Amino acid sequence: MIKIPYLTALSTYFSYGLLFAFGQFRDFFRKIFDWCHSSNLQGYAPICLGLEDFYIRRLYLRIQDCFGRPISSSPDAWFDVVERYSNDNNKTLKRTTKVTRCLNLGSYNYLGFAAADEYCTPRVIETLKRFSPSTCSPRVDGGTTTLHNELEECVANFVGKPAALVFGMGYATNSAILPVLIGKGGLIISDSLNHNSIVNGARGSGATVRVFQHNTPSHLEEVLRQQIAEGQPRTHRPWKKIIVIVEGIYSMEGELCKLPEIVAICKKYKAYAYLDEAHSIGAVGKTGRGVCELLGVDTADVDIMMGTFTKSFGSCGGYIAGSKELIQYLKYTCPAHLYATSISPPAAQQIISSIKVILGEDGSSRGAQKLARIRENSNFFRSELQKMGFEVLGDNDSPVMPIMLYNPAKIPAFSRECLKQNVAVVTVAFPATPLLLARARICISASHTREDLLKALEVISQVGDLVGIKYFPAESEKQHQEPGAIKLE
Amino acid sequence: MYVKAEPTTDVNRNTEWFTYPGVWTIYMLIVFMSWLVVLSIFGCSPGMAWTIVHFCHFAVTYHFFHWKKGTPFADDQGIYNGLTWWEQIENGKQLTRNRKFLTVVPVVLYLIASHTTDYQNPMLFFNTLAVFVLVVAKFPNMHKVRIFGINADH
Helix, strand or coil: CEEEEHHHHHHHHHHHHHHHHHHHHHHHHHHHHHHHCCCCCCCCCCCCCCCCHHHHHHHHHHHHHHCCCECCCCCCCEEEEEEEEEECCCCCCCCEEEEEEEEECCCCCCCEEEEEEHHHHHHHHHHHHHHCCCCCCCCCCCCCHHHHHHHHHHHHHHHHHCCCEECCHHHHHHHHHHHHCCCCCEEEEECCCCCHHHHHHHHHCCCCEEEEECCCCCHHHHHHHHHHHCCCCCCCCCCCEEEEEECCCCCCCCCCCCCCHHHHHHHCCCCCEEEEEEEEEECCCCCCCCCCHCCCCCCCHCCCCEEEEECCCCCEEEEEEEEEEHHHHHHCCCCCCCCCCCCCCHHHHHHHHHHHHHCCCCCCCCCHHHHHHHHHHHHHHHHHHHHCCEEEECCCCCCCCEEEEECCCCCHHHHHHHHHCCCCEEEEEECCCCCCCCCEEEEEECCHHHHHHHHHHHHHHHHHHHCCCCCCCCCCCHHHHHHCCCCCC | EEEEEECCCCCCCCCCHHHHCCHHHHHHHHHHHHHHHHHHHHHHEEEEEEEEHHHHHHHHHHHHHHHEEECCCCCCCCCCCCCHHHHHHHHHHCHHHHHHHHHHHHHHHHHHHHHHHHCHHHHHHHHHHHHHHHHHHHCCCCCCCCCHCCCCCC
């Protein structure tokens, strides 16, 4: 639950209204000026209708330098950010050859595998020499190496399911699997804040999609009951199949899903549960097995578990884990398996090695140390930020913490001021988040040392004072009276 | 001082901002502030200023609520390209609180504008025309109706 000061809400609406009005004026005058010049379309239809790219042209491009900054090193705790400059007011940006060494608070590097690791990197290099960077083939043709089979077994064991299937891209996993699992006549009930890959997959499947209020099991039950009672849209026949899709950690809120209640409701109404653990696999739970372990949910109760390897494992790709029959079926029907190139062998080896490190099978306790460190780092950082008076979202133990900014002008201000002090943060605004609720999202990593975190806190505090985002009174001892889950309500 | 911003179930990012707290207040504040600005710039009588505000309000809201179709970003792959903003709010559900509020505002503005100009004739006719067009455009029966094919899809 986000608490926003009333005046900030009013000023945010006013700012967006002003930006929108200015954009409309400029578009209007641009249309008048362009009336004189003939168009060079030669009879072809324009690529976008006039209104579609309004947001990009008039709002996003103004602060384009805060997004898409190129980096020139691996995304470890400290990395090199390439400096850019613009001669035409941010419409085009040109790279320079200068780089700045910045503290990385934006990469999904939860366990620190994003940079060279003493166990993983030699093995990855050896695999690169043996198998070469690409399999140059889909799984079905010639792209299944021994590495792929080993990876699938490894993932299935790690996640706690009988079998798993691995794909080359995390986004494509969701958008290619959902159309295969469900079609017209089925019902998908998805959380209102689900990731774009799920939304696209659900739209592409042809099933009816209904949305329930974010993380509210009672509303999910209400929607399920209503939909089951009504049946399919016009014929009112019973639904062929119902899938409920939730995520483990919501990346824009840093919140954990209320999995036990949701799984109980799914079982009660005989709906399938699909859990997208992109941000939680490897990062939460005592041994890193994700949100099921953290919340005590039996993995046999969640029918389909999906995840990606980009966040905690330092690689690329996605997986689906489920029963043997499900994986067998997907192997025959999923287009990402039949037609897309299989996951790159060095990437697969990185995943296998990092899973071995997490489980301690490499003979050291580095995995357990990393998991403990990320938990400690996240809790420390979050509590310190809250003590300073920032509005930070997310549950305890979650390594993702969004700091609320609200006003559109504070987004580039926060981003640029932090960059000046060598801290790189990622800011997110409309339309990825609701209009009012722009935020700066911080991702804590196990490779951040205590000094790094203290420096980050100092910089963020200074910039926060300058930009004016300490919406809550800075408390020193008051908020620490209740231990446990200090969820900001 | 603080209000709760609850996430809605509306997936259309173009319209879900209207369900958050503070929208009605800022709408009324903007109308009032623009009256003050018009008074200070033109130096006319208050009634004339209200009439000007009423006309500009009519022009702006008609253009953005009932003329422009689609969304200002391409993320939703054009599924709302045939619908105006008014038809998109709250997924097309009619007679919700937001819709009732937005229908009442032009009527209240009309009453203020005609009262402060003492119901004199040239202004009164145009004011009445404006409010008539706006209120009829907001009727539930006019959902997705395109009269004479004006503003219909290509």
